[in-house]
Amino acid sequence: MGVVTGQMLVDGRQRDSGFQRKTGYVQQQDLHLATSTVREALNFSALLRQPKTTPKAEKLAYVDEVIKVLEMDAYADAVVGVPGEGLNVEQRKRLTIAVEMAAKPALLLFLDEPTSGLDSQTAWSICQILRKLANNGQAILCTIHQPSAILFQEFDRLLFLAYGGKTVYFGDIGQNSRTLTNYFERNGSRKCGEEENPAEWMLDVIGAAPGSQNTIDWPEVWWDSEEKQRIKEQLAEMKTTLSKKPVEHDPTSLREFAEPLTFQFFLVTKRVFEQYWRTPSYLYSKTLLCVASALFIGFSFWDSALSLQGLQNQLFAIFMIMTIFGNMVQQIMPHFVTQRSLYEVRERPSKTYSWIVFMLSNIVVELPWNTLMAVLIFACWYYPIGMYRNAIPTGAENERGGLMFLFVWQFMLFTSTFTDMVVAGMDSSETAGNVAQLLFSLTLIFCGVLAGPATLPGFWIFMYRVSPFTYLVEGMLVTGLANTNVVCSEIEFVTFQPPSNKTCGEYTEAFTSTIGGYVRNPEATSDCSFCQTSDTNRYLDLLSSSYSHRWRDFGILWAFIIFNAFGALFFYWWARVPRKQKVQESPPPGMSRQATRQKTRESTKA
Numbered sequence: 001m002g003v004v005t006g007q008m009l010v011d012g013r014q015r016d017s018g019f020q021r022k023t024g025y026v027q028q029q030d031l032h033l034a035t036s037t038v039r040e041a042l043n044f045s046a047l048l049r050q051p052k053t054t055p056k057a058e059k060l061a062y063v064d065e066v067i068k069v070l071e072m073d074a075y076a077d078a079v080v081g082v083p084g085e086g087l088n089v090e091q092r093k094r095l096t097i098a099v100e101m102a103a104k105p106a107l108l109l110f111l112d113e114p115t116s117g118l119d120s121q122t123a124w125s126i127c128q129i130l131r132k133l134a135n136n137g138q139a140i141l142c143t144i145h146q147p148s149a150i151l152f153q154e155f156d157r158l159l160f161l162a163y164g165g166k167t168v169y170f171g172d173i174g175q176n177s178r179t180l181t182n183y184f185e186r187n188g189s190r191k192c193g194e195e196e197n198p199a200e201w202m203l204d205v206i207g208a209a210p211g212s213q214n215t216i217d218w219p220e221v222w223w224d225s226e227e228k229q230r231i232k233e234q235l236a237e238m239k240t241t242l243s244k245k246p247v248e249h250d251p252t253s254l255r256e257f258a259e260p261l262t263f264q265f266f267l268v269t270k271r272v273f274e275q276y277w278r279t280p281s282y283l284y285s286k287t288l289l290c291v292a293s294a295l296f297i298g299f300s301f302w303d304s305a306l307s308l309q310g311l312q313n314q315l316f317a318i319f320m321i322m323t324i325f326g327n328m329v330q331q332i333m334p335h336f337v338t339q340r341s342l343y344e345v346r347e348r349p350s351k352t353y354s355w356i357v358f359m360l361s362n363i364v365v366e367l368p369w370n371t372l373m374a375v376l377i378f379a380c381w382y383y384p385i386g387m388y389r390n391a392i393p394t395g396a397e398n399e400r401g402g403l404m405f406l407f408v409w410q411f412m413l414f415t416s417t418f419t420d421m422v423v424a425g426m427d428s429s430e431t432a433g434n435v436a437q438l439l440f441s442l443t444l445i446f447c448g449v450l451a452g453p454a455t456l457p458g459f460w461i462f463m464y465r466v467s468p469f470t471y472l473v474e475g476m477l478v479t480g481l482a483n484t485n486v487v488c489s490e491i492e493f494v495t496f497q498p499p500s501n502k503t504c505g506e507y508t509e510a511f512t513s514t515i516g517g518y519v520r521n522p523e524a525t526s527d528c529s530f531c532q533t534s535d536t537n538r539y540l541d542l543l544s545s546s547y548s549h550r551w552r553d554f555g556i557l558w559a560f561i562i563f564n565a566f567g568a569l570f571f572y573w574w575a576r577v578p579r580k581q582k583v584q585e586s587p588p589p590g591m592s593r594q595a596t597r598q599k600t601r602e603s604t605k606a
Helices: 038-049 056-069 089-102 120-135 175-186 198-205 218-223 226-242 261-277 280-300 308-347 355-364 366-385 387-394 397-423 429-445 458-466 468-481 504-514 536-542 547-576 593-605
Strands: 023-026 108-112 140-143 157-162 166-172 494-496 528-531
Touching (some): 038 261, 056 089, 089 108, 120 140, 166 218, 166 226, 175 198, 218 226, 261 280, 261 308, 261 355, 280 308, 280 366, 308 355, 308 366, 308 397, 308 429, 308 468, 308 536, 355 366, 355 547, 387 468, 397 429, 397 468, 429 468, 458 468, 468 536, 504 528
Parallel strands (some): 023 108, 108 140
Antiparallel strands (some): 157 166, 494 528
């Protein structure tokens, strides 16, 4: 264990908050959004990462220039796709470099092993691209693993590190690697043969190659070498001279992001919409799930009567439509995770756009599609069941039909926002899906359909109060069933004999006025037929539901939806947004802080 200290200077001064935007980092993995085209990926990077003061036309023109320099004209408008279907390995690597070049990094382009995993021809092609960029004035820092001799010769300078990060050599490579090989040979290594690869030879010299032997402490040799002293002098001179250069007073260069949040939100949301549109399998499966489930439930309870069994059927039709919740959750989460993977690995470190924009765009993109699905569910479910007829006696067909659609719409919005809230802080969609399914089961069990509040144990009554489906089911139930008469079927009537000298109506009058129900043959003096419920409001009372609560339930559901949206933002911030930490330097025992800083400064510069 050790403590790494030192300074990171740009032009002799401490790097500012805009440093990440001024550098490009080409990762070893070629991570791209499969549904974007090459040009769209480059435009996205250029528009969000180049300075705000640069006109849009100039940014897009620079993208065309990057495409031309990297020789990508032939597939500039091709969809990226996934490995094996879309761009090949070389084209994907070129695109990875181009995305960073489109940002027009002012300071440095860093590449992490750009030739790893590539065949020799592709690796040579990538190195030629880097050489071309360097010749055009772009500063490039690159890590490379076991390059061939011809690839190694393309680089100008080398920082050679031994195990533990100790410096073995830092300086020019030279023509045919002579500057590098002369340094090692001058300090006691064997000669480098004319046919040997200098990159493999230097590993063998320091004992890093398999089976190699070494008796020289090369980090110590470097520490005492003239080359190191010259590097220190050069760094000291650069720090002195560059720090005297006039500071560019550009307030936009210190911003964390190049563009404001509004423009970020517009571009990111547009890209997510394009991803959904170009993933027809998701849209088709979502449409099939909603339409098929609504039709199945609607026609299973086709033309439900206003009998006791008919009311029960309509109640369970409402309850059953909630069961598609889990399937929709499983459909949404993989798309969210795909976007998040790209954002966290590449776009967040490069300060392309804010995490707030990322979350909001993924929440917003589901809203129009869920609105369309709500229309399809409503049409395929509400009318086959016949709930619209329940509003005819009061002339409220339009109002109650519209309110029922709003409740279905709220159900879809709640599903998508709840999904985002659950998956926001979790690593995998599988884990998040399991958690969402558990929470959904709890809300459905305690919504009042399977067990009313009067039958719940005292401890669990709070679940009935906090379950969003309590208010959704009540709102849909009272909107669909309230304010109409119940007509019992033949088997639902209870037959009894009244006392002598009394009609059925006279005998049940006190009971029906208090408890409810009606007698089918009130004038009869025998074989009275009694129905337990006379109107749907009495039936709703048994379920602790009231028509007067319909708009209250509508408002409470909006509170749940808004809570989900803010919860998604909070959980993502809490679980996945990196925290800024201040590192406090502390000197080793027996050494003063000033001596420690001097020592680490020297080693860092070296």
